[in-house]
Amino acid sequence: MTTNIAILASGNGSNAENIARYFMAHPTVNVSLVLTNSQKANALQRARNLGIPCAYFSKEFWQDGEAILHLLQAYQVGFVVLAGFLAKVPNLILQAYPQRMVNIHPSLLPLHGGKGMYGDRVHEDVLRCGDKESGITIHYTSEVYDSGQIVAQYRCEVKPDDTVDKLATRVHALEYEYYPKVIERLLSLL
Numbered sequence: 001m002t003t004n005i006a007i008l009a010s011g012n013g014s015n016a017e018n019i020a021r022y023f024m025a026h027p028t029v030n031v032s033l034v035l036t037n038s039q040k041a042n043a044l045q046r047a048r049n050l051g052i053p054c055a056y057f058s059k060e061f062w063q064d065g066e067a068i069l070h071l072l073q074a075y076q077v078g079f080v081v082l083a084g085f086l087a088k089v090p091n092l093i094l095q096a097y098p099q100r101m102v103n104i105h106p107s108l109l110p111l112h113g114g115k116g117m118y119g120d121r122v123h124e125d126v127l128r129c130g131d132k133e134s135g136i137t138i139h140y141t142s143e144v145y146d147s148g149q150i151v152a153q154y155r156c157e158v159k160p161d162d163t164v165d166k167l168a169t170r171v172h173a174l175e176y177e178y179y180p181k182v183i184e185r186l187l188s189l190l
């Protein structure tokens, strides 16, 4: 049986595209929808280029989540993937996808996580703290930012001459390699 995935993304969408490409010819997984809370999100264009239905919902819609949940149900979405999604997921949607919604964070949670910790701010904080390693955390989504049950973590070195850009590139490489595979593994267990 095929599982339909929806990807939620607010920005560039490179993870969204990478995941969509990974599952393109997959026998049992179909990326059926890309949703965003930002009209400017490059993720929308990436979805269009790949022929994946996509939609922008303004802030009001993300508050109660009703219309978005209806759309997810209309597309028979069985699993939700957050990839650089910066708004809070409405409780209605969280409750509709228990253990069926994951997020990725570009550090080794619980380090450098929480509200306001996203993008370059995370890497800046890692460098400021003098950490010797960083990495990625894939976790189930919960009501509190970056605090759901951890599914997987992958590590990389922080080098003495690292800049935010260099570290971000190294962390992104981990995201591209592992996020689709972890999603695939979780789906195989459903």
Ligand code: GRF
Binding pocket: 009, 011, 012, 013, 014, 015, 016, 083, 084, 085, 104, 105, 106, 118, 119, 172, 175
């Ligand atoms: C990634 O680093 C991800 O870990 C974080 O936001 C970033 C999104 O990058 N949650 P992109 O939009 O997929 O390029």
